[in-house]
Amino acid sequence: MRKMLQWATTFLLLICTLSLTAQERILKGKITDEDGAPLANVSVSVKGTSKGAITDISGNFTVKANKGQVLEISLIGYTKQTFTVGDVTAVSFKMQKDNRVLSEVTVTALGIKKEKRGQGFSSQEVKGEEISQTQRENFFNALQGRAAGVTVTSSSGAPGASSQIVLRGFNSLSGNNSPLIIVDGLPVNNGSFNQGRLSTDQPNRNNDYTNRAADINPDDIESVNILKGPEATALYGIEAGSGAIIITTKKGKSGKLKVSYDNSFRLEKAYRFPDVQRIYDNGNNGAVANTRNFFGPKYTPGTQLFDNVKDFFQTGFNQKHTLTLEGGVQKTTWRGSLTARDQKGVIPNSRYKMYSGRVTMVNKPAKNIDLTTSIAYTYTRNDKAFKGAGGFLQNLLLWPMDDDAKNYLKTDGTRRKVVDDPNFAELDNPYFDVNKNRSYDVNHRLFFNMTASYDATSWLNFTVRGGADVYSMFANYFYHPESQLNRTYGSTAGRVENGTEKYRGYSGIFLTTMKKNIGKFKSTLRVGAANDDYTWMNFSTRGDSLYNKELNDINNTNPKFFATSRETGRDTLTIRRVQGIFGEYNLNFNDIVYLNFTGRNDWTSTLPASSRSFFYPSASIAFVFSDLIAKGSNVLSFGKIRGSYAETAKDVLPYSTQSAYTTQLTSGGGYAYGFTNNNPFIKPERQQTFEVGAELQFFNRRLGFDASYYRTLNLDQIVRLVRLSYATGFVLNTSNIADTKNTGYEVSMNAIPVKTPSFQWRMLVNFTKMQNRVTKLPGNIPEFYNSDTWIGNFRAGITRDGNITQMTGQDYSRNAAGQILIDPTNGFPLVNPDYKKIGDRNPDYTLGITNVFSYKNLSFSFLWDVKVGGDILNANEIWMTNVGLSKRTLDREKPIVYDGVLNDGLQETANPTKNTIPIVPYYNNDIYVSRALAVDYVEHDVYWWRLRDATLNYTFPEKMLRRSKLFSNARVFVTGTDLILITNYTGLDPAVNANSNATLGAGSFGIDYGSLATPRGINFGVNVTFKN
């Protein structure tokens, strides 16, 4: 009995001792970020044990620990914290952003978050805040200069102008070079409406449709990650052959309801107008004539001359208002935003309106399930002026200078013409054009995205994501019966043309992630499948001969008018589907060596059955050597080298494998084959990319470099619209015929030259150098071009061993010695009809230089966009020479003797006859019309320094706001856009594009023709957050 008692006492004592030594307690805590916002998914682990917890959506956690044990609190992107358990049972932690790495975690392919440290390829992230503070309506325009390897070209300075974005240069000669745009893990359509879908089949240059990614409200963007090379996007498959832009939208933060309001107002002014001669009157060959050519006699001294161009433009006014609400309760956070924008451009009656709303909800119905749902709607209406040939800018220039163009109507309200003759085909007065001819488009767009993530176990996750991107666009053209434009487009009594585009994109992804750590090896395996369905429905119809000449309504047209020409409508249905399965394996050794392998197989509906399935692999390696050789060094904070190789493929546009019948206007109508031989034997084009790079950070990351070299081979390129012998039975063909090579260097430098508690200077410099070459083109194809770009005696033409970005044009005929041949009958130089390379638009290099100065609550940032080298074709000047407006024609009274030899039979002999025949252009202005060859109008080695944007921000100090009943946060700003342009280019704007974004291939950037230069703008506004 005593023994028993002894045992029992010992046992009890033992228990007591144990419990005393353990002293285990329940510890509750809350983890927030620097700003006090709760942080979810923070790992709280008890060092040396398997115990731990993860914070919930409100940042709360509960963990059992003993006094003296150490808690490790960690979240990727934040500095790890430790805490020794003491007597308190409720704690709170503020996590500090990890300054070692500016953006440690990046969102990569398929929405997978990865440590940037282990990435074997280059990507660059731009914060949403940086984008929105530029106040650009189209966020593409904010990216120029902010990341290396990114080229953005806007088609004009008009509201809603389309922008083309290209990563690492043009790979495809005639296909799409636009990167894949991903928002929250799902693709978003960035096409521009193709005017070929209209019933009148227009060439994408008289009207501009915005690139549809502009429907994404910049204010909703949290970050933009640019995955430049295909190795970064191998997991996305054929869609991402031109790189990918990964957009993450803002999510709500849990906590109290937060209401904020931002606004911005902009004044915009057009500048850089064409410099024209104002000496010679309208006429031909020195004589007055009813013509818009300025080849007449000199104006009589004292004649009042009007500046019709400058007078025309108004001050643009733009306003934007955004209301954002966000908050969260328990397991749900949400954010909603509403934006209204109204942009009145510098061109009278041009206007871009947008209303947009987005709601995002993050929900955690169970501790291992995350649901994210977002829905966004955007309405836009764009009222536009016609551009290019016959557009307002050229017609303003052509208006007689001694006539005030403002008087565009007669007293009876009809069109006033300079030559009052109903049969005289007089160009439209631009005032008449913008007031009476109309062109607009309206778009309704809906984005829906839902993601469910389920952690089955600590090492196994399933994610399903599905969504829709749907829009419906309506485009309208109204040609007033009195306008000349209406004749230009083939009508005589006014026309209404309407077109619609209905787009549906449905995407779904399933992804399984498995993680396993063995010792110092961490590995992750992902497998998944994706399905994307895209449908475009276009319908267009037109009516001619208006009953009421002002009423823009297709019911206002004479239904009998077209009884003779049969086709008044066009209906197009385009469907495309891509399916893929993919896998990825990451292996991380001790956070020093990272290996990554991916593989994907795609099936695309646009290729023939025999070649529509294809597999492509990628592999990359990253080696963080700094941790081995310089751990803890003050000089080298971080050092990594990386390399990758990837293959991808591209498919063809839908229906490129089957030739199509088109309706005929010949007697009896019916069908016949169109121009294009669509090739049933087409194969996918292949891309092989190799990239190496290094990232170095010095002095506690005060100075860093990230450099890459890449080489991309594009093999068996599918070239559309290629001309061959008509013996194919067609005029244009689709073939795998060309190989091209792109190489480039990209260097990003980040620096913090000055850093004191109150003053900081940060710098980011992006350097890009790209080269491209056409390495293979069949011998019988001397040149390939897209006819959209064939505007005058020049075009964006590609030749063997030439460049993808080159331009071709006609040159003078020359003898073997290179001397220009001269027509012995009139002294005119002879023109060689062949199109030869006349310039390359690719710059030598570009720089984007961002500087940010911040002093206490004031910050000033500005971005210089620098381009050095590359040729620009001043096609405006060609045209102005043709019509006698160019200052080049001022010496017209002086005889010209072309330096060349007569084409008299002796031209190839040792003693050719030197030309001595004088031409006096004043009496023979044909020399300015027929001999204004593009080759003489290419401006070589054009540079520009463009102050893209500059922003001054003032944030009201917390102290001041504490007294305010209304605001918890307040900021005012002034932003200037395109304020300064320093360039050696003599024309309007070297950064405009003659065609819209819908022209594929390298398009026509660098061809300056009929577009308005980017206007200067100044924005100001406030951002406030309300107290509640």
Next chain:
Amino acid sequence: MAVDPEVVMPSVAANLARGLQFDARGLGAYVQYWCRTSSGDIWDRMGYNPGSDFGGEKWRTHYWNLGQNLNNVIRDGKIQGKADYVGVSYAIFAWSWLLLTDYHGDVILKQAFETDRLTFDYDKQEDVYAYIPQLCDSAIKYLTIAQNLGTGTLANGDKYIYGGNISRWIKFAHGVRAKLYHRYIMKPNYQPDSVIKYVDLSFANSSDDATIKFDNGTFSDGANFYGQRRNNLGTYRQTNYLIGLMNGTTFPGAFDPRLSYIFKSSGDGTFRGLNPNSGESTTLPTAQKTFNFFGTVSTTVPAVDTARTYFKNTSPFPILTYTELQFEKSEAAFKKGNKNLALAAYRSGILGSFDQLTSQFTGYKTITTTDRDSYLNNPSVSPADANLLTLRHIMLQKYVSIWPYGMEETWVDLRKYKYDTTVYRGFTPVASLYPDNGGKLAQRVRPRYNSEYLWNVESLKLIGATNLDYHTKPVWFSE
């Protein structure tokens, strides 16, 4: 989904005319059907437009507008059991290949319509000629099947040629074969009896003529290329050579009633033409100006359709006629030595031309049967004795009778007789030939520039087509 032949055929029909009519501007000048009102025209001077598709329309219509469209009609027609369309397609192909090689000489035959080729080799004219009988055989085979079936839908698709009359299509196929066999006239293996046989199997009179109809004169694509609406011939005028053949000069004392049927005389009552490369003086009194095809003396085409005969907006355009085939029969019989047959066919040819003009068109001045017979029986037109009939009679009457649609055939004749003025009495080529000709007359037209000279140059080099005087190199049939 197959496109029904019924809806493909109308555009094929329209393009049969289109190719010839476009190129007629240049070729019509070569053969002196007409010339320009100002001097210096390249085609008046038997040259060509470098770097231009002018003259290359037949190439375009053959390979593109007909090519794959007809291939599909043949393929789908066989599947759908539409022997009528299959037969017609073969017949049209036979016709088109013949005219294509007649015009260009060497063309792409064996590799044609291979859609995955990048370059295309040229084939010799004799190879193309050798291929055409197969097409005629296939045409006859399928047309005969269709005729026996008697239930086809050809009338729907054939509205613009024969309105679905299969027996006429059979005659058409025989006519093409006759025309083809006649191409061998300069060759030792020439078979005049075959020509005569197939002419006899072909058209019985001018109501069998194959003509392309135009349904609409009010907009461009549906109208006759020669017409006022299309406005292509405003600066062209008939040549003095043609007028001379008709006004009693070349056929002494025989004023051709067709002259005042087709043309208007100048204000002073004289029928005029111009000489190639000479132009018309702008200072001529209006009464002495040459009337154009639209009944005015202006180089601007009138705003309304004032033209007669072939030049109205909806005038049908002949592509193979009874009158032409009769002259070929006459020439074959003449070659064979059967002068009586030659004379009979010759007279049928002239009568066919009168029939065609008076039954299909309205002229300026009506032709009575008396007018016609007194012309036909004029001894300088029809010798009373068949032995007095000459080759010159046949060729010159053929020239007049197939004006202004038969320039292709006329050029074959001119070339095979080497522009011989004993046959073509009074035919004077321009003195100032195009510089690249090197003093030689035109013998072929260069292949279409934008098809061949830009995208198939290597193949062109192999046949010497990049030589500046390639267009003066004689074609096989004339050798």
